Amino acid sequence: MSKGWKIVLIVGVVIAVMYAALLGLLFYFGDGGGRGGASWGSSGTVGVVRLDGVISADSQASLYGGGGIDPVWAAETLRDADADSSIDAVVLRVNSPGGSPAASWEIYQAVREMQKPVVVSVADVVASGAYYFSSAADSIVAAPSSEVGSIGVILTAQDLQGLFEKIGVGYTVITKGEYKDIGSPAREMTAQEKAILSAQMEKIYQRFIADVAEGRQNLDEKQVAALANGLTYPGEEALQLGLIDKVGSYADALDEAARLAQLDTGDYGVRYMEPESSGGILPLLFGARAGDLARSLGNSLANGVREGLSGASSGGPRVE
16 A cells, blocks of 8 residues: 555544544534533423433443443432432433342332432333332323333243253253252252242342332332232323323423422423443444444344343343
């Protein structure tokens, strides 16, 4: 390659990087400016926290940005908002199928401890663990077609012993402790082991019901237990059942938060509280929307692979 072509190539790369950075700035400011992005009003400010994906303490950043709902970040962000004198109320914009019981409980506790009004705005779905922590909010607003509820607990485990035998795979497990390999895919679970796990899940299930009843003061434990069948309900039915407080849009949820904070609903600001850094290259270059798009594509591919497998993994209980 001649020296002239090398110069052209270098100039081309520089232009491409500058163009990518410009697009990133456009996405950034067009989406509310990332962390602290805001519109201003004279009567006060509503903080907005977006919680998207599966709830898990294992949620980690990737090339495409954060993946799932990190309970530590969610709880710390709520506490920061409560301590911030410039924020009068908080809207949680939630879109999640649920996840870990422990992680969901952590966020539930943070919502319960809030001194300022908290309103949950349901996107497509607020189910299982997501409904767990949402139940502690002062108000839940969902669209007519949003799916809400799914109070229940699930634990999955695979028995791959027959498959291993067919393909000639030997599986040796050495343990110290009678139940150390409980749930191992190399063998069928015994009746006693199933009973042990079922008893543990029952405790998580009952805690789920009790905490929802405590958060949803319009429902007692008996009423919540009757709804704790694992089903989700469309927004209008969820309203009739007492699982939400209002059928409405994201804008309605903002107005509800402003009303609860005694702000002028025609003149208040909105401040978006996002992570300082999503940890990915794409959000850095193109803003949060690029990370969302990439995660959506990745989730779609992963779901396709998962549906094509008869049993890919086993894990701990999930509130679903």
